[in-house]
Amino acid sequence: MDKQYIGIDAGGTLVKIVYNHEGHLRFEKMAADRIDEIIEWINNHFTNPEIHITGGKAGVFAEACPDKVLRVNEFEATCEGVSWLLEKDPPSPEISSQFLVTNVGTGTSIHYVSEDAYERIGGSGMGGGTLLGLSYLLTGRSDFETILEMGRNGNGQALNITVGDIYSHETPPISGALTASNFGNTANMRETGFSSEDYISAVVRMIGETITTMSVQAADRLGTDAVVYIGSTFAGHDTLKEIIIGYTELRGKKPYFLPRGEYSGAVGALLHYGWSDALL
Structure with missing residues (x-):
C-alpha cells in the first residue's frame, strides 16, 4: 500500500x-x-x-x-501553499514574482512573498471573528450562513460618511467614493430606519475596506501591485470579495482570489x- x-x-x-x-x-x-x-x-x-x-x-x-x-x-505553510497553488492555477494576467498575501481568517495576517523568500509584515484583529462578533452585537444573529445572507440583502453605505460627503461643495483631494468614517453618519442614523441587514452590510464594508487599506499600504511600501487574498472568511462571501476587489483597484493595485485559497x-x-x- x-x-x-x-x-x-x-x-x-x-x-x-x-x-x-x-x-x-x-x-x-x-x-x-x-x-x-x-x-x-x-x-x-x-x-x-x-x-x-x-x-x-x-x-x-x-x-x-x-x-x-x-x-x-503557520506562516511558512501559508506562503508555500499560496506559491504552489499559483503555479498550478495561475491567474490571468499572470502574477509577478513578488506579491502580497493577505490571509483573512479569524483575524488577518499579511505576508510578502518574493521568489523563494517570504516575510510576515503585519496583521490585524480585523477579520472573520470581527464579522461574527459585531453582527451578533448589532443583530443578535450568530450563524455564519445567516449573517452572509443578511449582508447580501442589506445596504449599509448610508451609515458611513464618504470623502464626497465631507467635501460636498468642492472637489475632494482624493476619490470622493472613499469612506471617511465607517458608521460615522449619526445624523442619518437618527433620521432613517435601518434594518439588521443594513447593519451587517455596513460591518462587511468596514472589514473589507480596512483589510484592503492595510494591504494596499503594505504593497506600496514593498513596491508590488499584486495582492493575493486568501482565507476561509471569503468562502461563499461574494459581497466581501466585491468590496475588496473594488477598493483594491480604486487604490491602484491588482487583487487576486485563489481557487481553494483557504486551503x-x-x-x-x-x-x-x-x-x-x-x-x-
Missing part, C-alpha cells in the same frame, strides 16, 4: 484538510471544536498516515491524534519537508 499523506491547517474556527486520492487533491473542512470527530474521520479514511499540521490549534490536535504528527510553521496552509503543510511527491 502506498504511503498516505495528510496536510492539516487547524485554525481557530475551522480545520482544513488536504490529501491525495488517486492522483487528485481532495479538500475537507470541519469545525475546529470537533477534534474527536476529525480524528475519527481520519481513522476511517486512512491507515497509519503521515500528518503535517499547522495553524493555531495544531498543538491541541497533535496531542489528541494517535498518529505521528509533524508540526509546520493554502494545509497545502503548504503537506508540501513541507519535501512532500511535494504527495501532490503530484
Whole structure:
C-alpha cells in the first residue's frame, strides 16, 4: 500500500484538510471544536498516515491524534501553499514574482512573498471573528450562513460618511467614493430606519475596506501591485470579495482570489519537508 499523506491547517474556527486520492487533491473542512470527530474521520479514511499540521490549534490536535504528527510553521505553510497553488492555477494576467498575501481568517495576517523568500509584515484583529462578533452585537444573529445572507440583502453605505460627503461643495483631494468614517453618519442614523441587514452590510464594508487599506499600504511600501487574498472568511462571501476587489483597484493595485485559497496552509503543510511527491 502506498504511503498516505495528510496536510492539516487547524485554525481557530475551522480545520482544513488536504490529501491525495488517486492522483487528485481532495479538500475537507470541519469545525475546529470537533477534534474527536476529525480524528475519527481520519481513522476511517486512512491507515497509519503521515500528518503535517499547522495553524493555531495544531498543538491541541497533535496531542489528541494517535498518529505521528509533524508540526509546520503557520506562516511558512501559508506562503508555500499560496506559491504552489499559483503555479498550478495561475491567474490571468499572470502574477509577478513578488506579491502580497493577505490571509483573512479569524483575524488577518499579511505576508510578502518574493521568489523563494517570504516575510510576515503585519496583521490585524480585523477579520472573520470581527464579522461574527459585531453582527451578533448589532443583530443578535450568530450563524455564519445567516449573517452572509443578511449582508447580501442589506445596504449599509448610508451609515458611513464618504470623502464626497465631507467635501460636498468642492472637489475632494482624493476619490470622493472613499469612506471617511465607517458608521460615522449619526445624523442619518437618527433620521432613517435601518434594518439588521443594513447593519451587517455596513460591518462587511468596514472589514473589507480596512483589510484592503492595510494591504494596499503594505504593497506600496514593498513596491508590488499584486495582492493575493486568501482565507476561509471569503468562502461563499461574494459581497466581501466585491468590496475588496473594488477598493483594491480604486487604490491602484491588482487583487487576486485563489481557487481553494483557504486551503493554502494545509497545502503548504503537506508540501513541507519535501512532500511535494504527495501532490503530484
